[in-house]
Amino acid sequence: MPEILERRTIKHSTLATTTHVHAPEEVERGRLRTEEMVLNMGPQHPSTHGVLRLEVVLDGEIVVDVIPHIGYLHRCFEKHAEALTYPQIIPYVDRMDYISAMSGEHGYVTAVERMMNVEVPEKVEYIRVLFAELQRIASHLIAIGTYGLDAGAFTPFLYCLRDRESILEMFEKTCGARFLYNYMWVGGLSHDLHPDVLGMCRAFVKVNRETHTEVNNLLTFNHIFVERTANIGILDPLVAVNCGASGPMLRGCGVKWDIRKNDPYSIYDRFDFDVAVGSNDLGTLGDAFNRHWVRMLEWEQSLNIIEQILEQYPRNDMTDVQSAIPRRLKAPAGEIYSRTETPRGELGYYIVSRGDVKPWRVKVRSPAFSNLSILPLISRGYLIADLVVILGSIDIVLGEVDR
Amino acid sequence: MESGNILVTSTETLFNWARLSSLWQMSFGLACCAIEMFAASASHYDMMRFGVIPRPSPRQSDIIIVSGTVTLKMATRIKMLYEQMADPKYVISMGNCSNCGGPYWEHGYHVLKGVDRIIPVDVYIPGCPPRPEALLEGLMKLQEKVREQSFAKNEYA
Amino acid sequence: MSQHSIIERLRGKFGDAIGAWREMAEGSEYQRRMGSYLEILAPQSLLDICFFLRDESELQFDSLLLISSVDNADSTLSVVYHIESTILGNHLAFKVTLPADDAHLPSVTSVWAHANWHEREAWDMMGVHFDGHPDHRRILLDEDWPGHPLRKDFKEPAFYHGMKVPY
Numbered sequence: 128m129p130e131i132l133e134r135r136t137i138k139h140s141t142l143a144t145t146t147h148v149h150a151p152e153e154v155e156r157g158r159l160r161t162e163e164m165v166l167n168m169g170p171q172h173p174s175t176h177g178v179l180r181l182e183v184v185l186d187g188e189i190v191v192d193v194i195p196h197i198g199y200l201h202r203c204f205e206k207h208a209e210a211l212t213y214p215q216i217i218p219y220v221d222r223m224d225y226i227s228a229m230s231g232e233h234g235y236v237t238a239v240e241r242m243m244n245v246e247v248p249e250k251v252e253y254i255r256v257l258f259a260e261l262q263r264i265a266s267h268l269i270a271i272g273t274y275g276l277d278a279g280a281f282t283p284f285l286y287c288l289r290d291r292e293s294i295l296e297m298f299e300k301t302c303g304a305r306f307l308y309n310y311m312w313v314g315g316l317s318h319d320l321h322p323d324v325l326g327m328c329r330a331f332v333k334v335n336r337e338t339h340t341e342v343n344n345l346l347t348f349n350h351i352f353v354e355r356t357a358n359i360g361i362l363d364p365l366v367a368v369n370c371g372a373s374g375p376m377l378r379g380c381g382v383k384w385d386i387r388k389n390d391p392y393s394i395y396d397r398f399d400f401d402v403a404v405g406s407n408d409l410g411t412l413g414d415a416f417n418r419h420w421v422r423m424l425e426w427e428q429s430l431n432i433i434e435q436i437l438e439q440y441p442r443n444d445m446t447d448v449q450s451a452i453p454r455r456l457k458a459p460a461g462e463i464y465s466r467t468e469t470p471r472g473e474l475g476y477y478i479v480s481r482g483d484v485k486p487w488r489v490k491v492r493s494p495a496f497s498n499l500s501i502l503p504l505i506s507r508g509y510l511i512a513d514l515v516v517i518l519g520s521i522d523i524v525l526g527e528v529d530r
Numbered sequence: 531m532e533s534g535n536i537l538v539t540s541t542e543t544l545f546n547w548a549r550l551s552s553l554w555q556m557s558f559g560l561a562c563c564a565i566e567m568f569a570a571s572a573s574h575y576d577m578m579r580f581g582v583i584p585r586p587s588p589r590q591s592d593i594i595i596v597s598g599t600v601t602l603k604m605a606t607r608i609k610m611l612y613e614q615m616a617d618p619k620y621v622i623s624m625g626n627c628s629n630c631g632g633p634y635w636e637h638g639y640h641v642l643k644g645v646d647r648i649i650p651v652d653v654y655i656p657g658c659p660p661r662p663e664a665l666l667e668g669l670m671k672l673q674e675k676v677r678e679q680s681f682a683k684n685e686y687a
Numbered sequence: 688m689s690q691h692s693i694i695e696r697l698r699g700k701f702g703d704a705i706g707a708w709r710e711m712a713e714g715s716e717y718q719r720r721m722g723s724y725l726e727i728l729a730p731q732s733l734l735d736i737c738f739f740l741r742d743e744s745e746l747q748f749d750s751l752l753l754i755s756s757v758d759n760a761d762s763t764l765s766v767v768y769h770i771e772s773t774i775l776g777n778h779l780a781f782k783v784t785l786p787a788d789d790a791h792l793p794s795v796t797s798v799w800a801h802a803n804w805h806e807r808e809a810w811d812m813m814g815v816h817f818d819g820h821p822d823h824r825r826i827l828l829d830e831d832w833p834g835h836p837l838r839k840d841f842k843e844p845a846f847y848h849g850m851k852v853p854y
């Protein structure tokens with residue numbers, strides 16, 4: 128067996144198989160070196176998850192280097208932010224990370240509220256966290272489903288999107304939009320929670336737990352899937368921190384870092400949940416499989432949080448969700464860096480205000496941008512067929528990469 | 531045939547019927563609208579029942595759904611993809627962005643304000659994003675259009 | 688280590704290169720912590736400062752959060768670095784101000800690899816040149832794009848590759 132294939136073979140008889148960590152440089156390319164070839168992938172390649180172009184340098188079938196070219200979806204968010212007032216920016220925030228719009232909004236309104244020192248009613252906080260967590264599940268459902276597609280499995284995709292539709296239904300009932308909501312406003316929400324949603328949510332959690340098991344059985348512990356994803360794209364934790372990885376990418380290599388715990392915002396300190404990290408059980412710590420596995424675990428944790436919200440939710444609280452919205456939205460002169468944990472990682476907003484109704488400068492630290500910049504590091508030395516799997520494990524959203 | 535059935539039709543009708551029932555789509559997503567396009571082809575809406583099958587290559591596809599914001603960097607690529615498709619080919623412009631620039635019409639220095647500035651469009655679907663139902667409606671509009679095509683008016687090229 | 692003692696350490700080591708500590712007076716407690724910044728007066732010693740911040744055992748700023756560039760509209764640009772220690776939990780921001788027509792900074796890619804794309808973005812969007820960057824190209828826009836769009840005096844081109852740009 129060729130050496131590179133041998134390295135990837137793992138035993139399934141025991142769950143606790145630990146294989147050696149092989150840094151990509153370790154893969155030997157010396158003996159049968161051929162002429163290098165440059166292959167262009169994208170920007171409309173079906174498995175680049177949008178308009179990403181990869182310039183792949185190949186030696187035979189082995190990836191020597193990957194050069195990502197981004198910007199095919201550069202929609203000038205930062206320029207728009209300078210030209211619009213604070214509340215007008217929210218729809219553009221939606222469109223930036225369009226797979227998890229609620230999480231993006233949550234980050235943005237938190238940043239502006241922190242700048243203006245706005246106190247938000249408790250009920251609003253509960254609804255926000257509920258929706259942010261539902262959105263996290265919806266986003267992970269897409270990530271996991273399309274990851275299955277990348278690895279050649281079609282069925283989990285259908286299962287995942289089925290459950291995602293139920294989440295979107297709840298959002299739609301509440302605010303009328305399916306997936307770009309403009310729902311969270313600075314200091315409040317656009318609509319109160321629809322009375323049906325809590326009941327729907329309870330039913331959903333029950334169904335979704337079953338889907339979770341189903342997807343685990345169909346995909347995560349599927350022999351073919353494990354073979355495709357384990358032990359490739361290994362990222363070292365120290366390198367990950369230095370390169371600015373966050374979210375499942377960072378936690379997949381065993382670093383327990385979650386903004387919800389490490390720098391709590393909203394009311395996350397009231398809920399009891401674990402920060403999921405990767406392990407050495409199947410595959411190697413920090414490989415593509417572990418990033419998928421962390422997403423599966425986080426999905427479960429989000430369900431736990433939702434259950435706690437359903438218990439704690441102040442049902443008899445009749446506060447108007449718009450009561451705390453400031454009449455004049457003007458941030459005092461100054462600046463802030465505020466961050467939240469979205470499904471993809473640490474989403475930060477750096478806002479500079481000069482005391483106007485419009486921000487002077489908004490810069491977004493988008494997690495997908497930082498995570499994607501690590502792709503060349505983790506794909507060197509693997510086979511070309513693994514490249515798509517490695518890329519899929521990062522879970523990028525091009526709207527957020529390019530902004 | 532044993533039962534000896536005969537079907538009489540004109541070539542035109544037959545061709546159009548065949549064409550409109552197997553509009554293979556180039557699987558190609560641009561921005562937020564692409565997610566709605568995925569949703570339309572997944573479990574709830576099941577676009578495949580209209581004969582729309584995603585194909586990875588432009589040379590095998592009949593329609594291109596421009597689903598999302600066309601940036602200037604992407605525009606030349608879209609044009610190239612369109613030119614690679616075999617005739618007859620159809621274009622659905624999905625969402626306000628590809629119709630006219632959408633929310634980015636004013637300050638979007640890097641956004642092409644309407645994909646019809648580079649390729650001809652058959653059906654425009656408004657919305658930001660259009661619901662999957664709207665996409666299906668647009669698809670049916672396109673099917674109607676294909677049904678009406680004729681050799682005489684040279685609409686096949 | 689509090690932010691103030693970090694700054695004292697920096698002052699002790701680099702002296703005049705370290706400028707004033709700008710504390711956010713209004714706003715929430717969070718803003719005081721995450722919005723205040725340190726001014727760095729000597730761009731040429733930026734690299735040494737960054738290595739010191741990363742490697743000193745009491746500081747250990749191992750993670751760069753982001754690099755942002757701001758056009759101050761008075762023909763100066765500012766570049767802001769947000770860094771954090773995932774080990775000690777500290778956060779620090781520092782700002783360098785440069786003349787807009789000759790904006791040059793040493794690249795910190797060798798300190799934090801994360802800086803790579805952020806510096807390319809600052810060059811693309813704002814026109815800050817990073818000396819010693821391993822791959823100094825535009826990142827989001829094409830190479831032949833005219834100007835740097837996030838500068839306040841940027842005018843969008845009328846045509847780009849034969850395509851009309853304004854609405």
Ligand code: SF4
Nearest residue numbers: 562598625626627658
């Ligand atoms: S029309 Fe709206 S949803 Fe569609 S791509 Fe444009 S901004 Fe996104």
